[in-house]
Amino acid sequence: xxxxxxxxxxxxxxxxxxxxxxxxxxxxxxxxxxxxxxxxxxxxxxxxxxxxxxxxxxxxxxxxxxxxxxxxxxxxxxxxxxxxxxxxxxxxxxxxxxxxxxxxxxxxxxxxxxx
Amino acid sequence: xxxxxxxxxxxxxxxxxxxxxxxxxxxxxxxxxxxxxxxxxxxxxxxxxxxxxxxxxxxxxxxxxxxxxxxxxxxxxxxxxxxxxxxxxxxxxxxxxxxxxxxxxxxxxxx
Numbered sequence: 001x002x003x004x005x006x007x008x009x010x011x012x013x014x015x016x017x018x019x020x021x022x023x024x025x026x027x028x029x030x031x032x033x034x035x036x037x038x039x040x041x042x043x044x045x046x047x048x049x050x051x052x053x054x055x056x057x058x059x060x061x062x063x064x065x066x067x068x069x070x071x072x073x074x075x076x077x078x079x080x081x082x083x084x085x086x087x088x089x090x091x092x093x094x095x096x097x098x099x100x101x102x103x104x105x106x107x108x109x110x111x112x113x114x115x
Numbered sequence: 116x117x118x119x120x121x122x123x124x125x126x127x128x129x130x131x132x133x134x135x136x137x138x139x140x141x142x143x144x145x146x147x148x149x150x151x152x153x154x155x156x157x158x159x160x161x162x163x164x165x166x167x168x169x170x171x172x173x174x175x176x177x178x179x180x181x182x183x184x185x186x187x188x189x190x191x192x193x194x195x196x197x198x199x200x201x202x203x204x205x206x207x208x209x210x211x212x213x214x215x216x217x218x219x220x221x222x223x224x225x226x
Contacts, residue, residue: 033213041203043160043216056213090159101148101167104214106159 003027004107006091012113013081021076021110023091030096031055032074033104034066037088049074050096078112086114117142117210119217127223134178134193136220138206141187148209149182149189152216155202163191163204196224 004025013019025032033056034046047066048056054066063079078085088109094102118141128134140149148167152160164175166182166189173180178193189206201224206217 041219041221043205043219045213045215048213058213101165101209103162103165104152104160106161108159 004091004093004105006089006107006110008110009108010111010113012115014115015082016080019078019081019112021089021091021112023074023076023107025072025091025093025105025107027093027095027105028072029093029105030071031094031102032068032071033092033094034074034076035090035092035106037090037109039087043090047074047076081112081114083114086112088112117144117208117215119206119208119215121204121206121217121220123220124218125221125223127225128196130198130224130226131195134191134196134200134222136191136204136206136222138180138189138191138217139187140189140206140208142208142210144210147182147184149180150207150209150214151178151180151189151191152205152207153202154205154219160203160205196222198224198226200224 007022031050033048037043049068051071052068065077067075088111090109091107092104120139150165151163153163154160166173169184180191205219207214
């Protein structure tokens with residue numbers, strides 16, 4: 001049963017363009033995340049938000065910017081995409097932040113291809 | 116910093132044989148939380164099992180793992196592999212802020 005919704009499923013664009021991905025969770029969770037899964041299936045945290053506040057910002061290029069309007073939504077904008085940005089971007093949520101045992105619930109992902 | 120190591124990138128087994136996927140970790144925290152997530156083809160990762168208790172076996176859906184702090188390990192095991200177990204398995208470590216994933220082990224179970 002899907003409770004973390006991501007749009008679009010796929011996006012193909014050219015180098016230098018701007019793209020935006022959307023994520024919404026209906027679980028009532030307080031914390032949301034963006035993870036990047038590259039072509040080698042490496043899964044790396046990019047950002048974490050708790051109740052609309054940025055909590056974690058890993059070493060991510062400045063062209064990436066997350067945006068959260070409320071705790072149920074977390075979007076990701078990439079300004080001027082580059083070829084190495086081609087990946088699957090996974091949104092996830094968890095009930096709380098700072099709770100080490102929290103389970104992450106992932107969306108189905110947005111596959112970005114940069115030509 | 117915190118890290119997770121999964122030594123096998125690919126594991127191929129015959130149906131019915133036991134499964135063991137290795138996971139070791141490094142962390143400064145004395146009470147780490149360890150997880151196994153599974154990702155089937157064309158799906159997103161989902162939790163398989165998790166643990167924070169030293170030397171206690173955790174089981175779910177036929178899989179089990181035991182956190183051993185003395186060896187910083189959290190290996191995933193199953194007594195008898197099934198075709199449906201074919202998937203990508205991630206070991207992950209929580210540092211109380213975020214979840215750090217290992218590089219993943221792709222398990223392929225053949226008839």
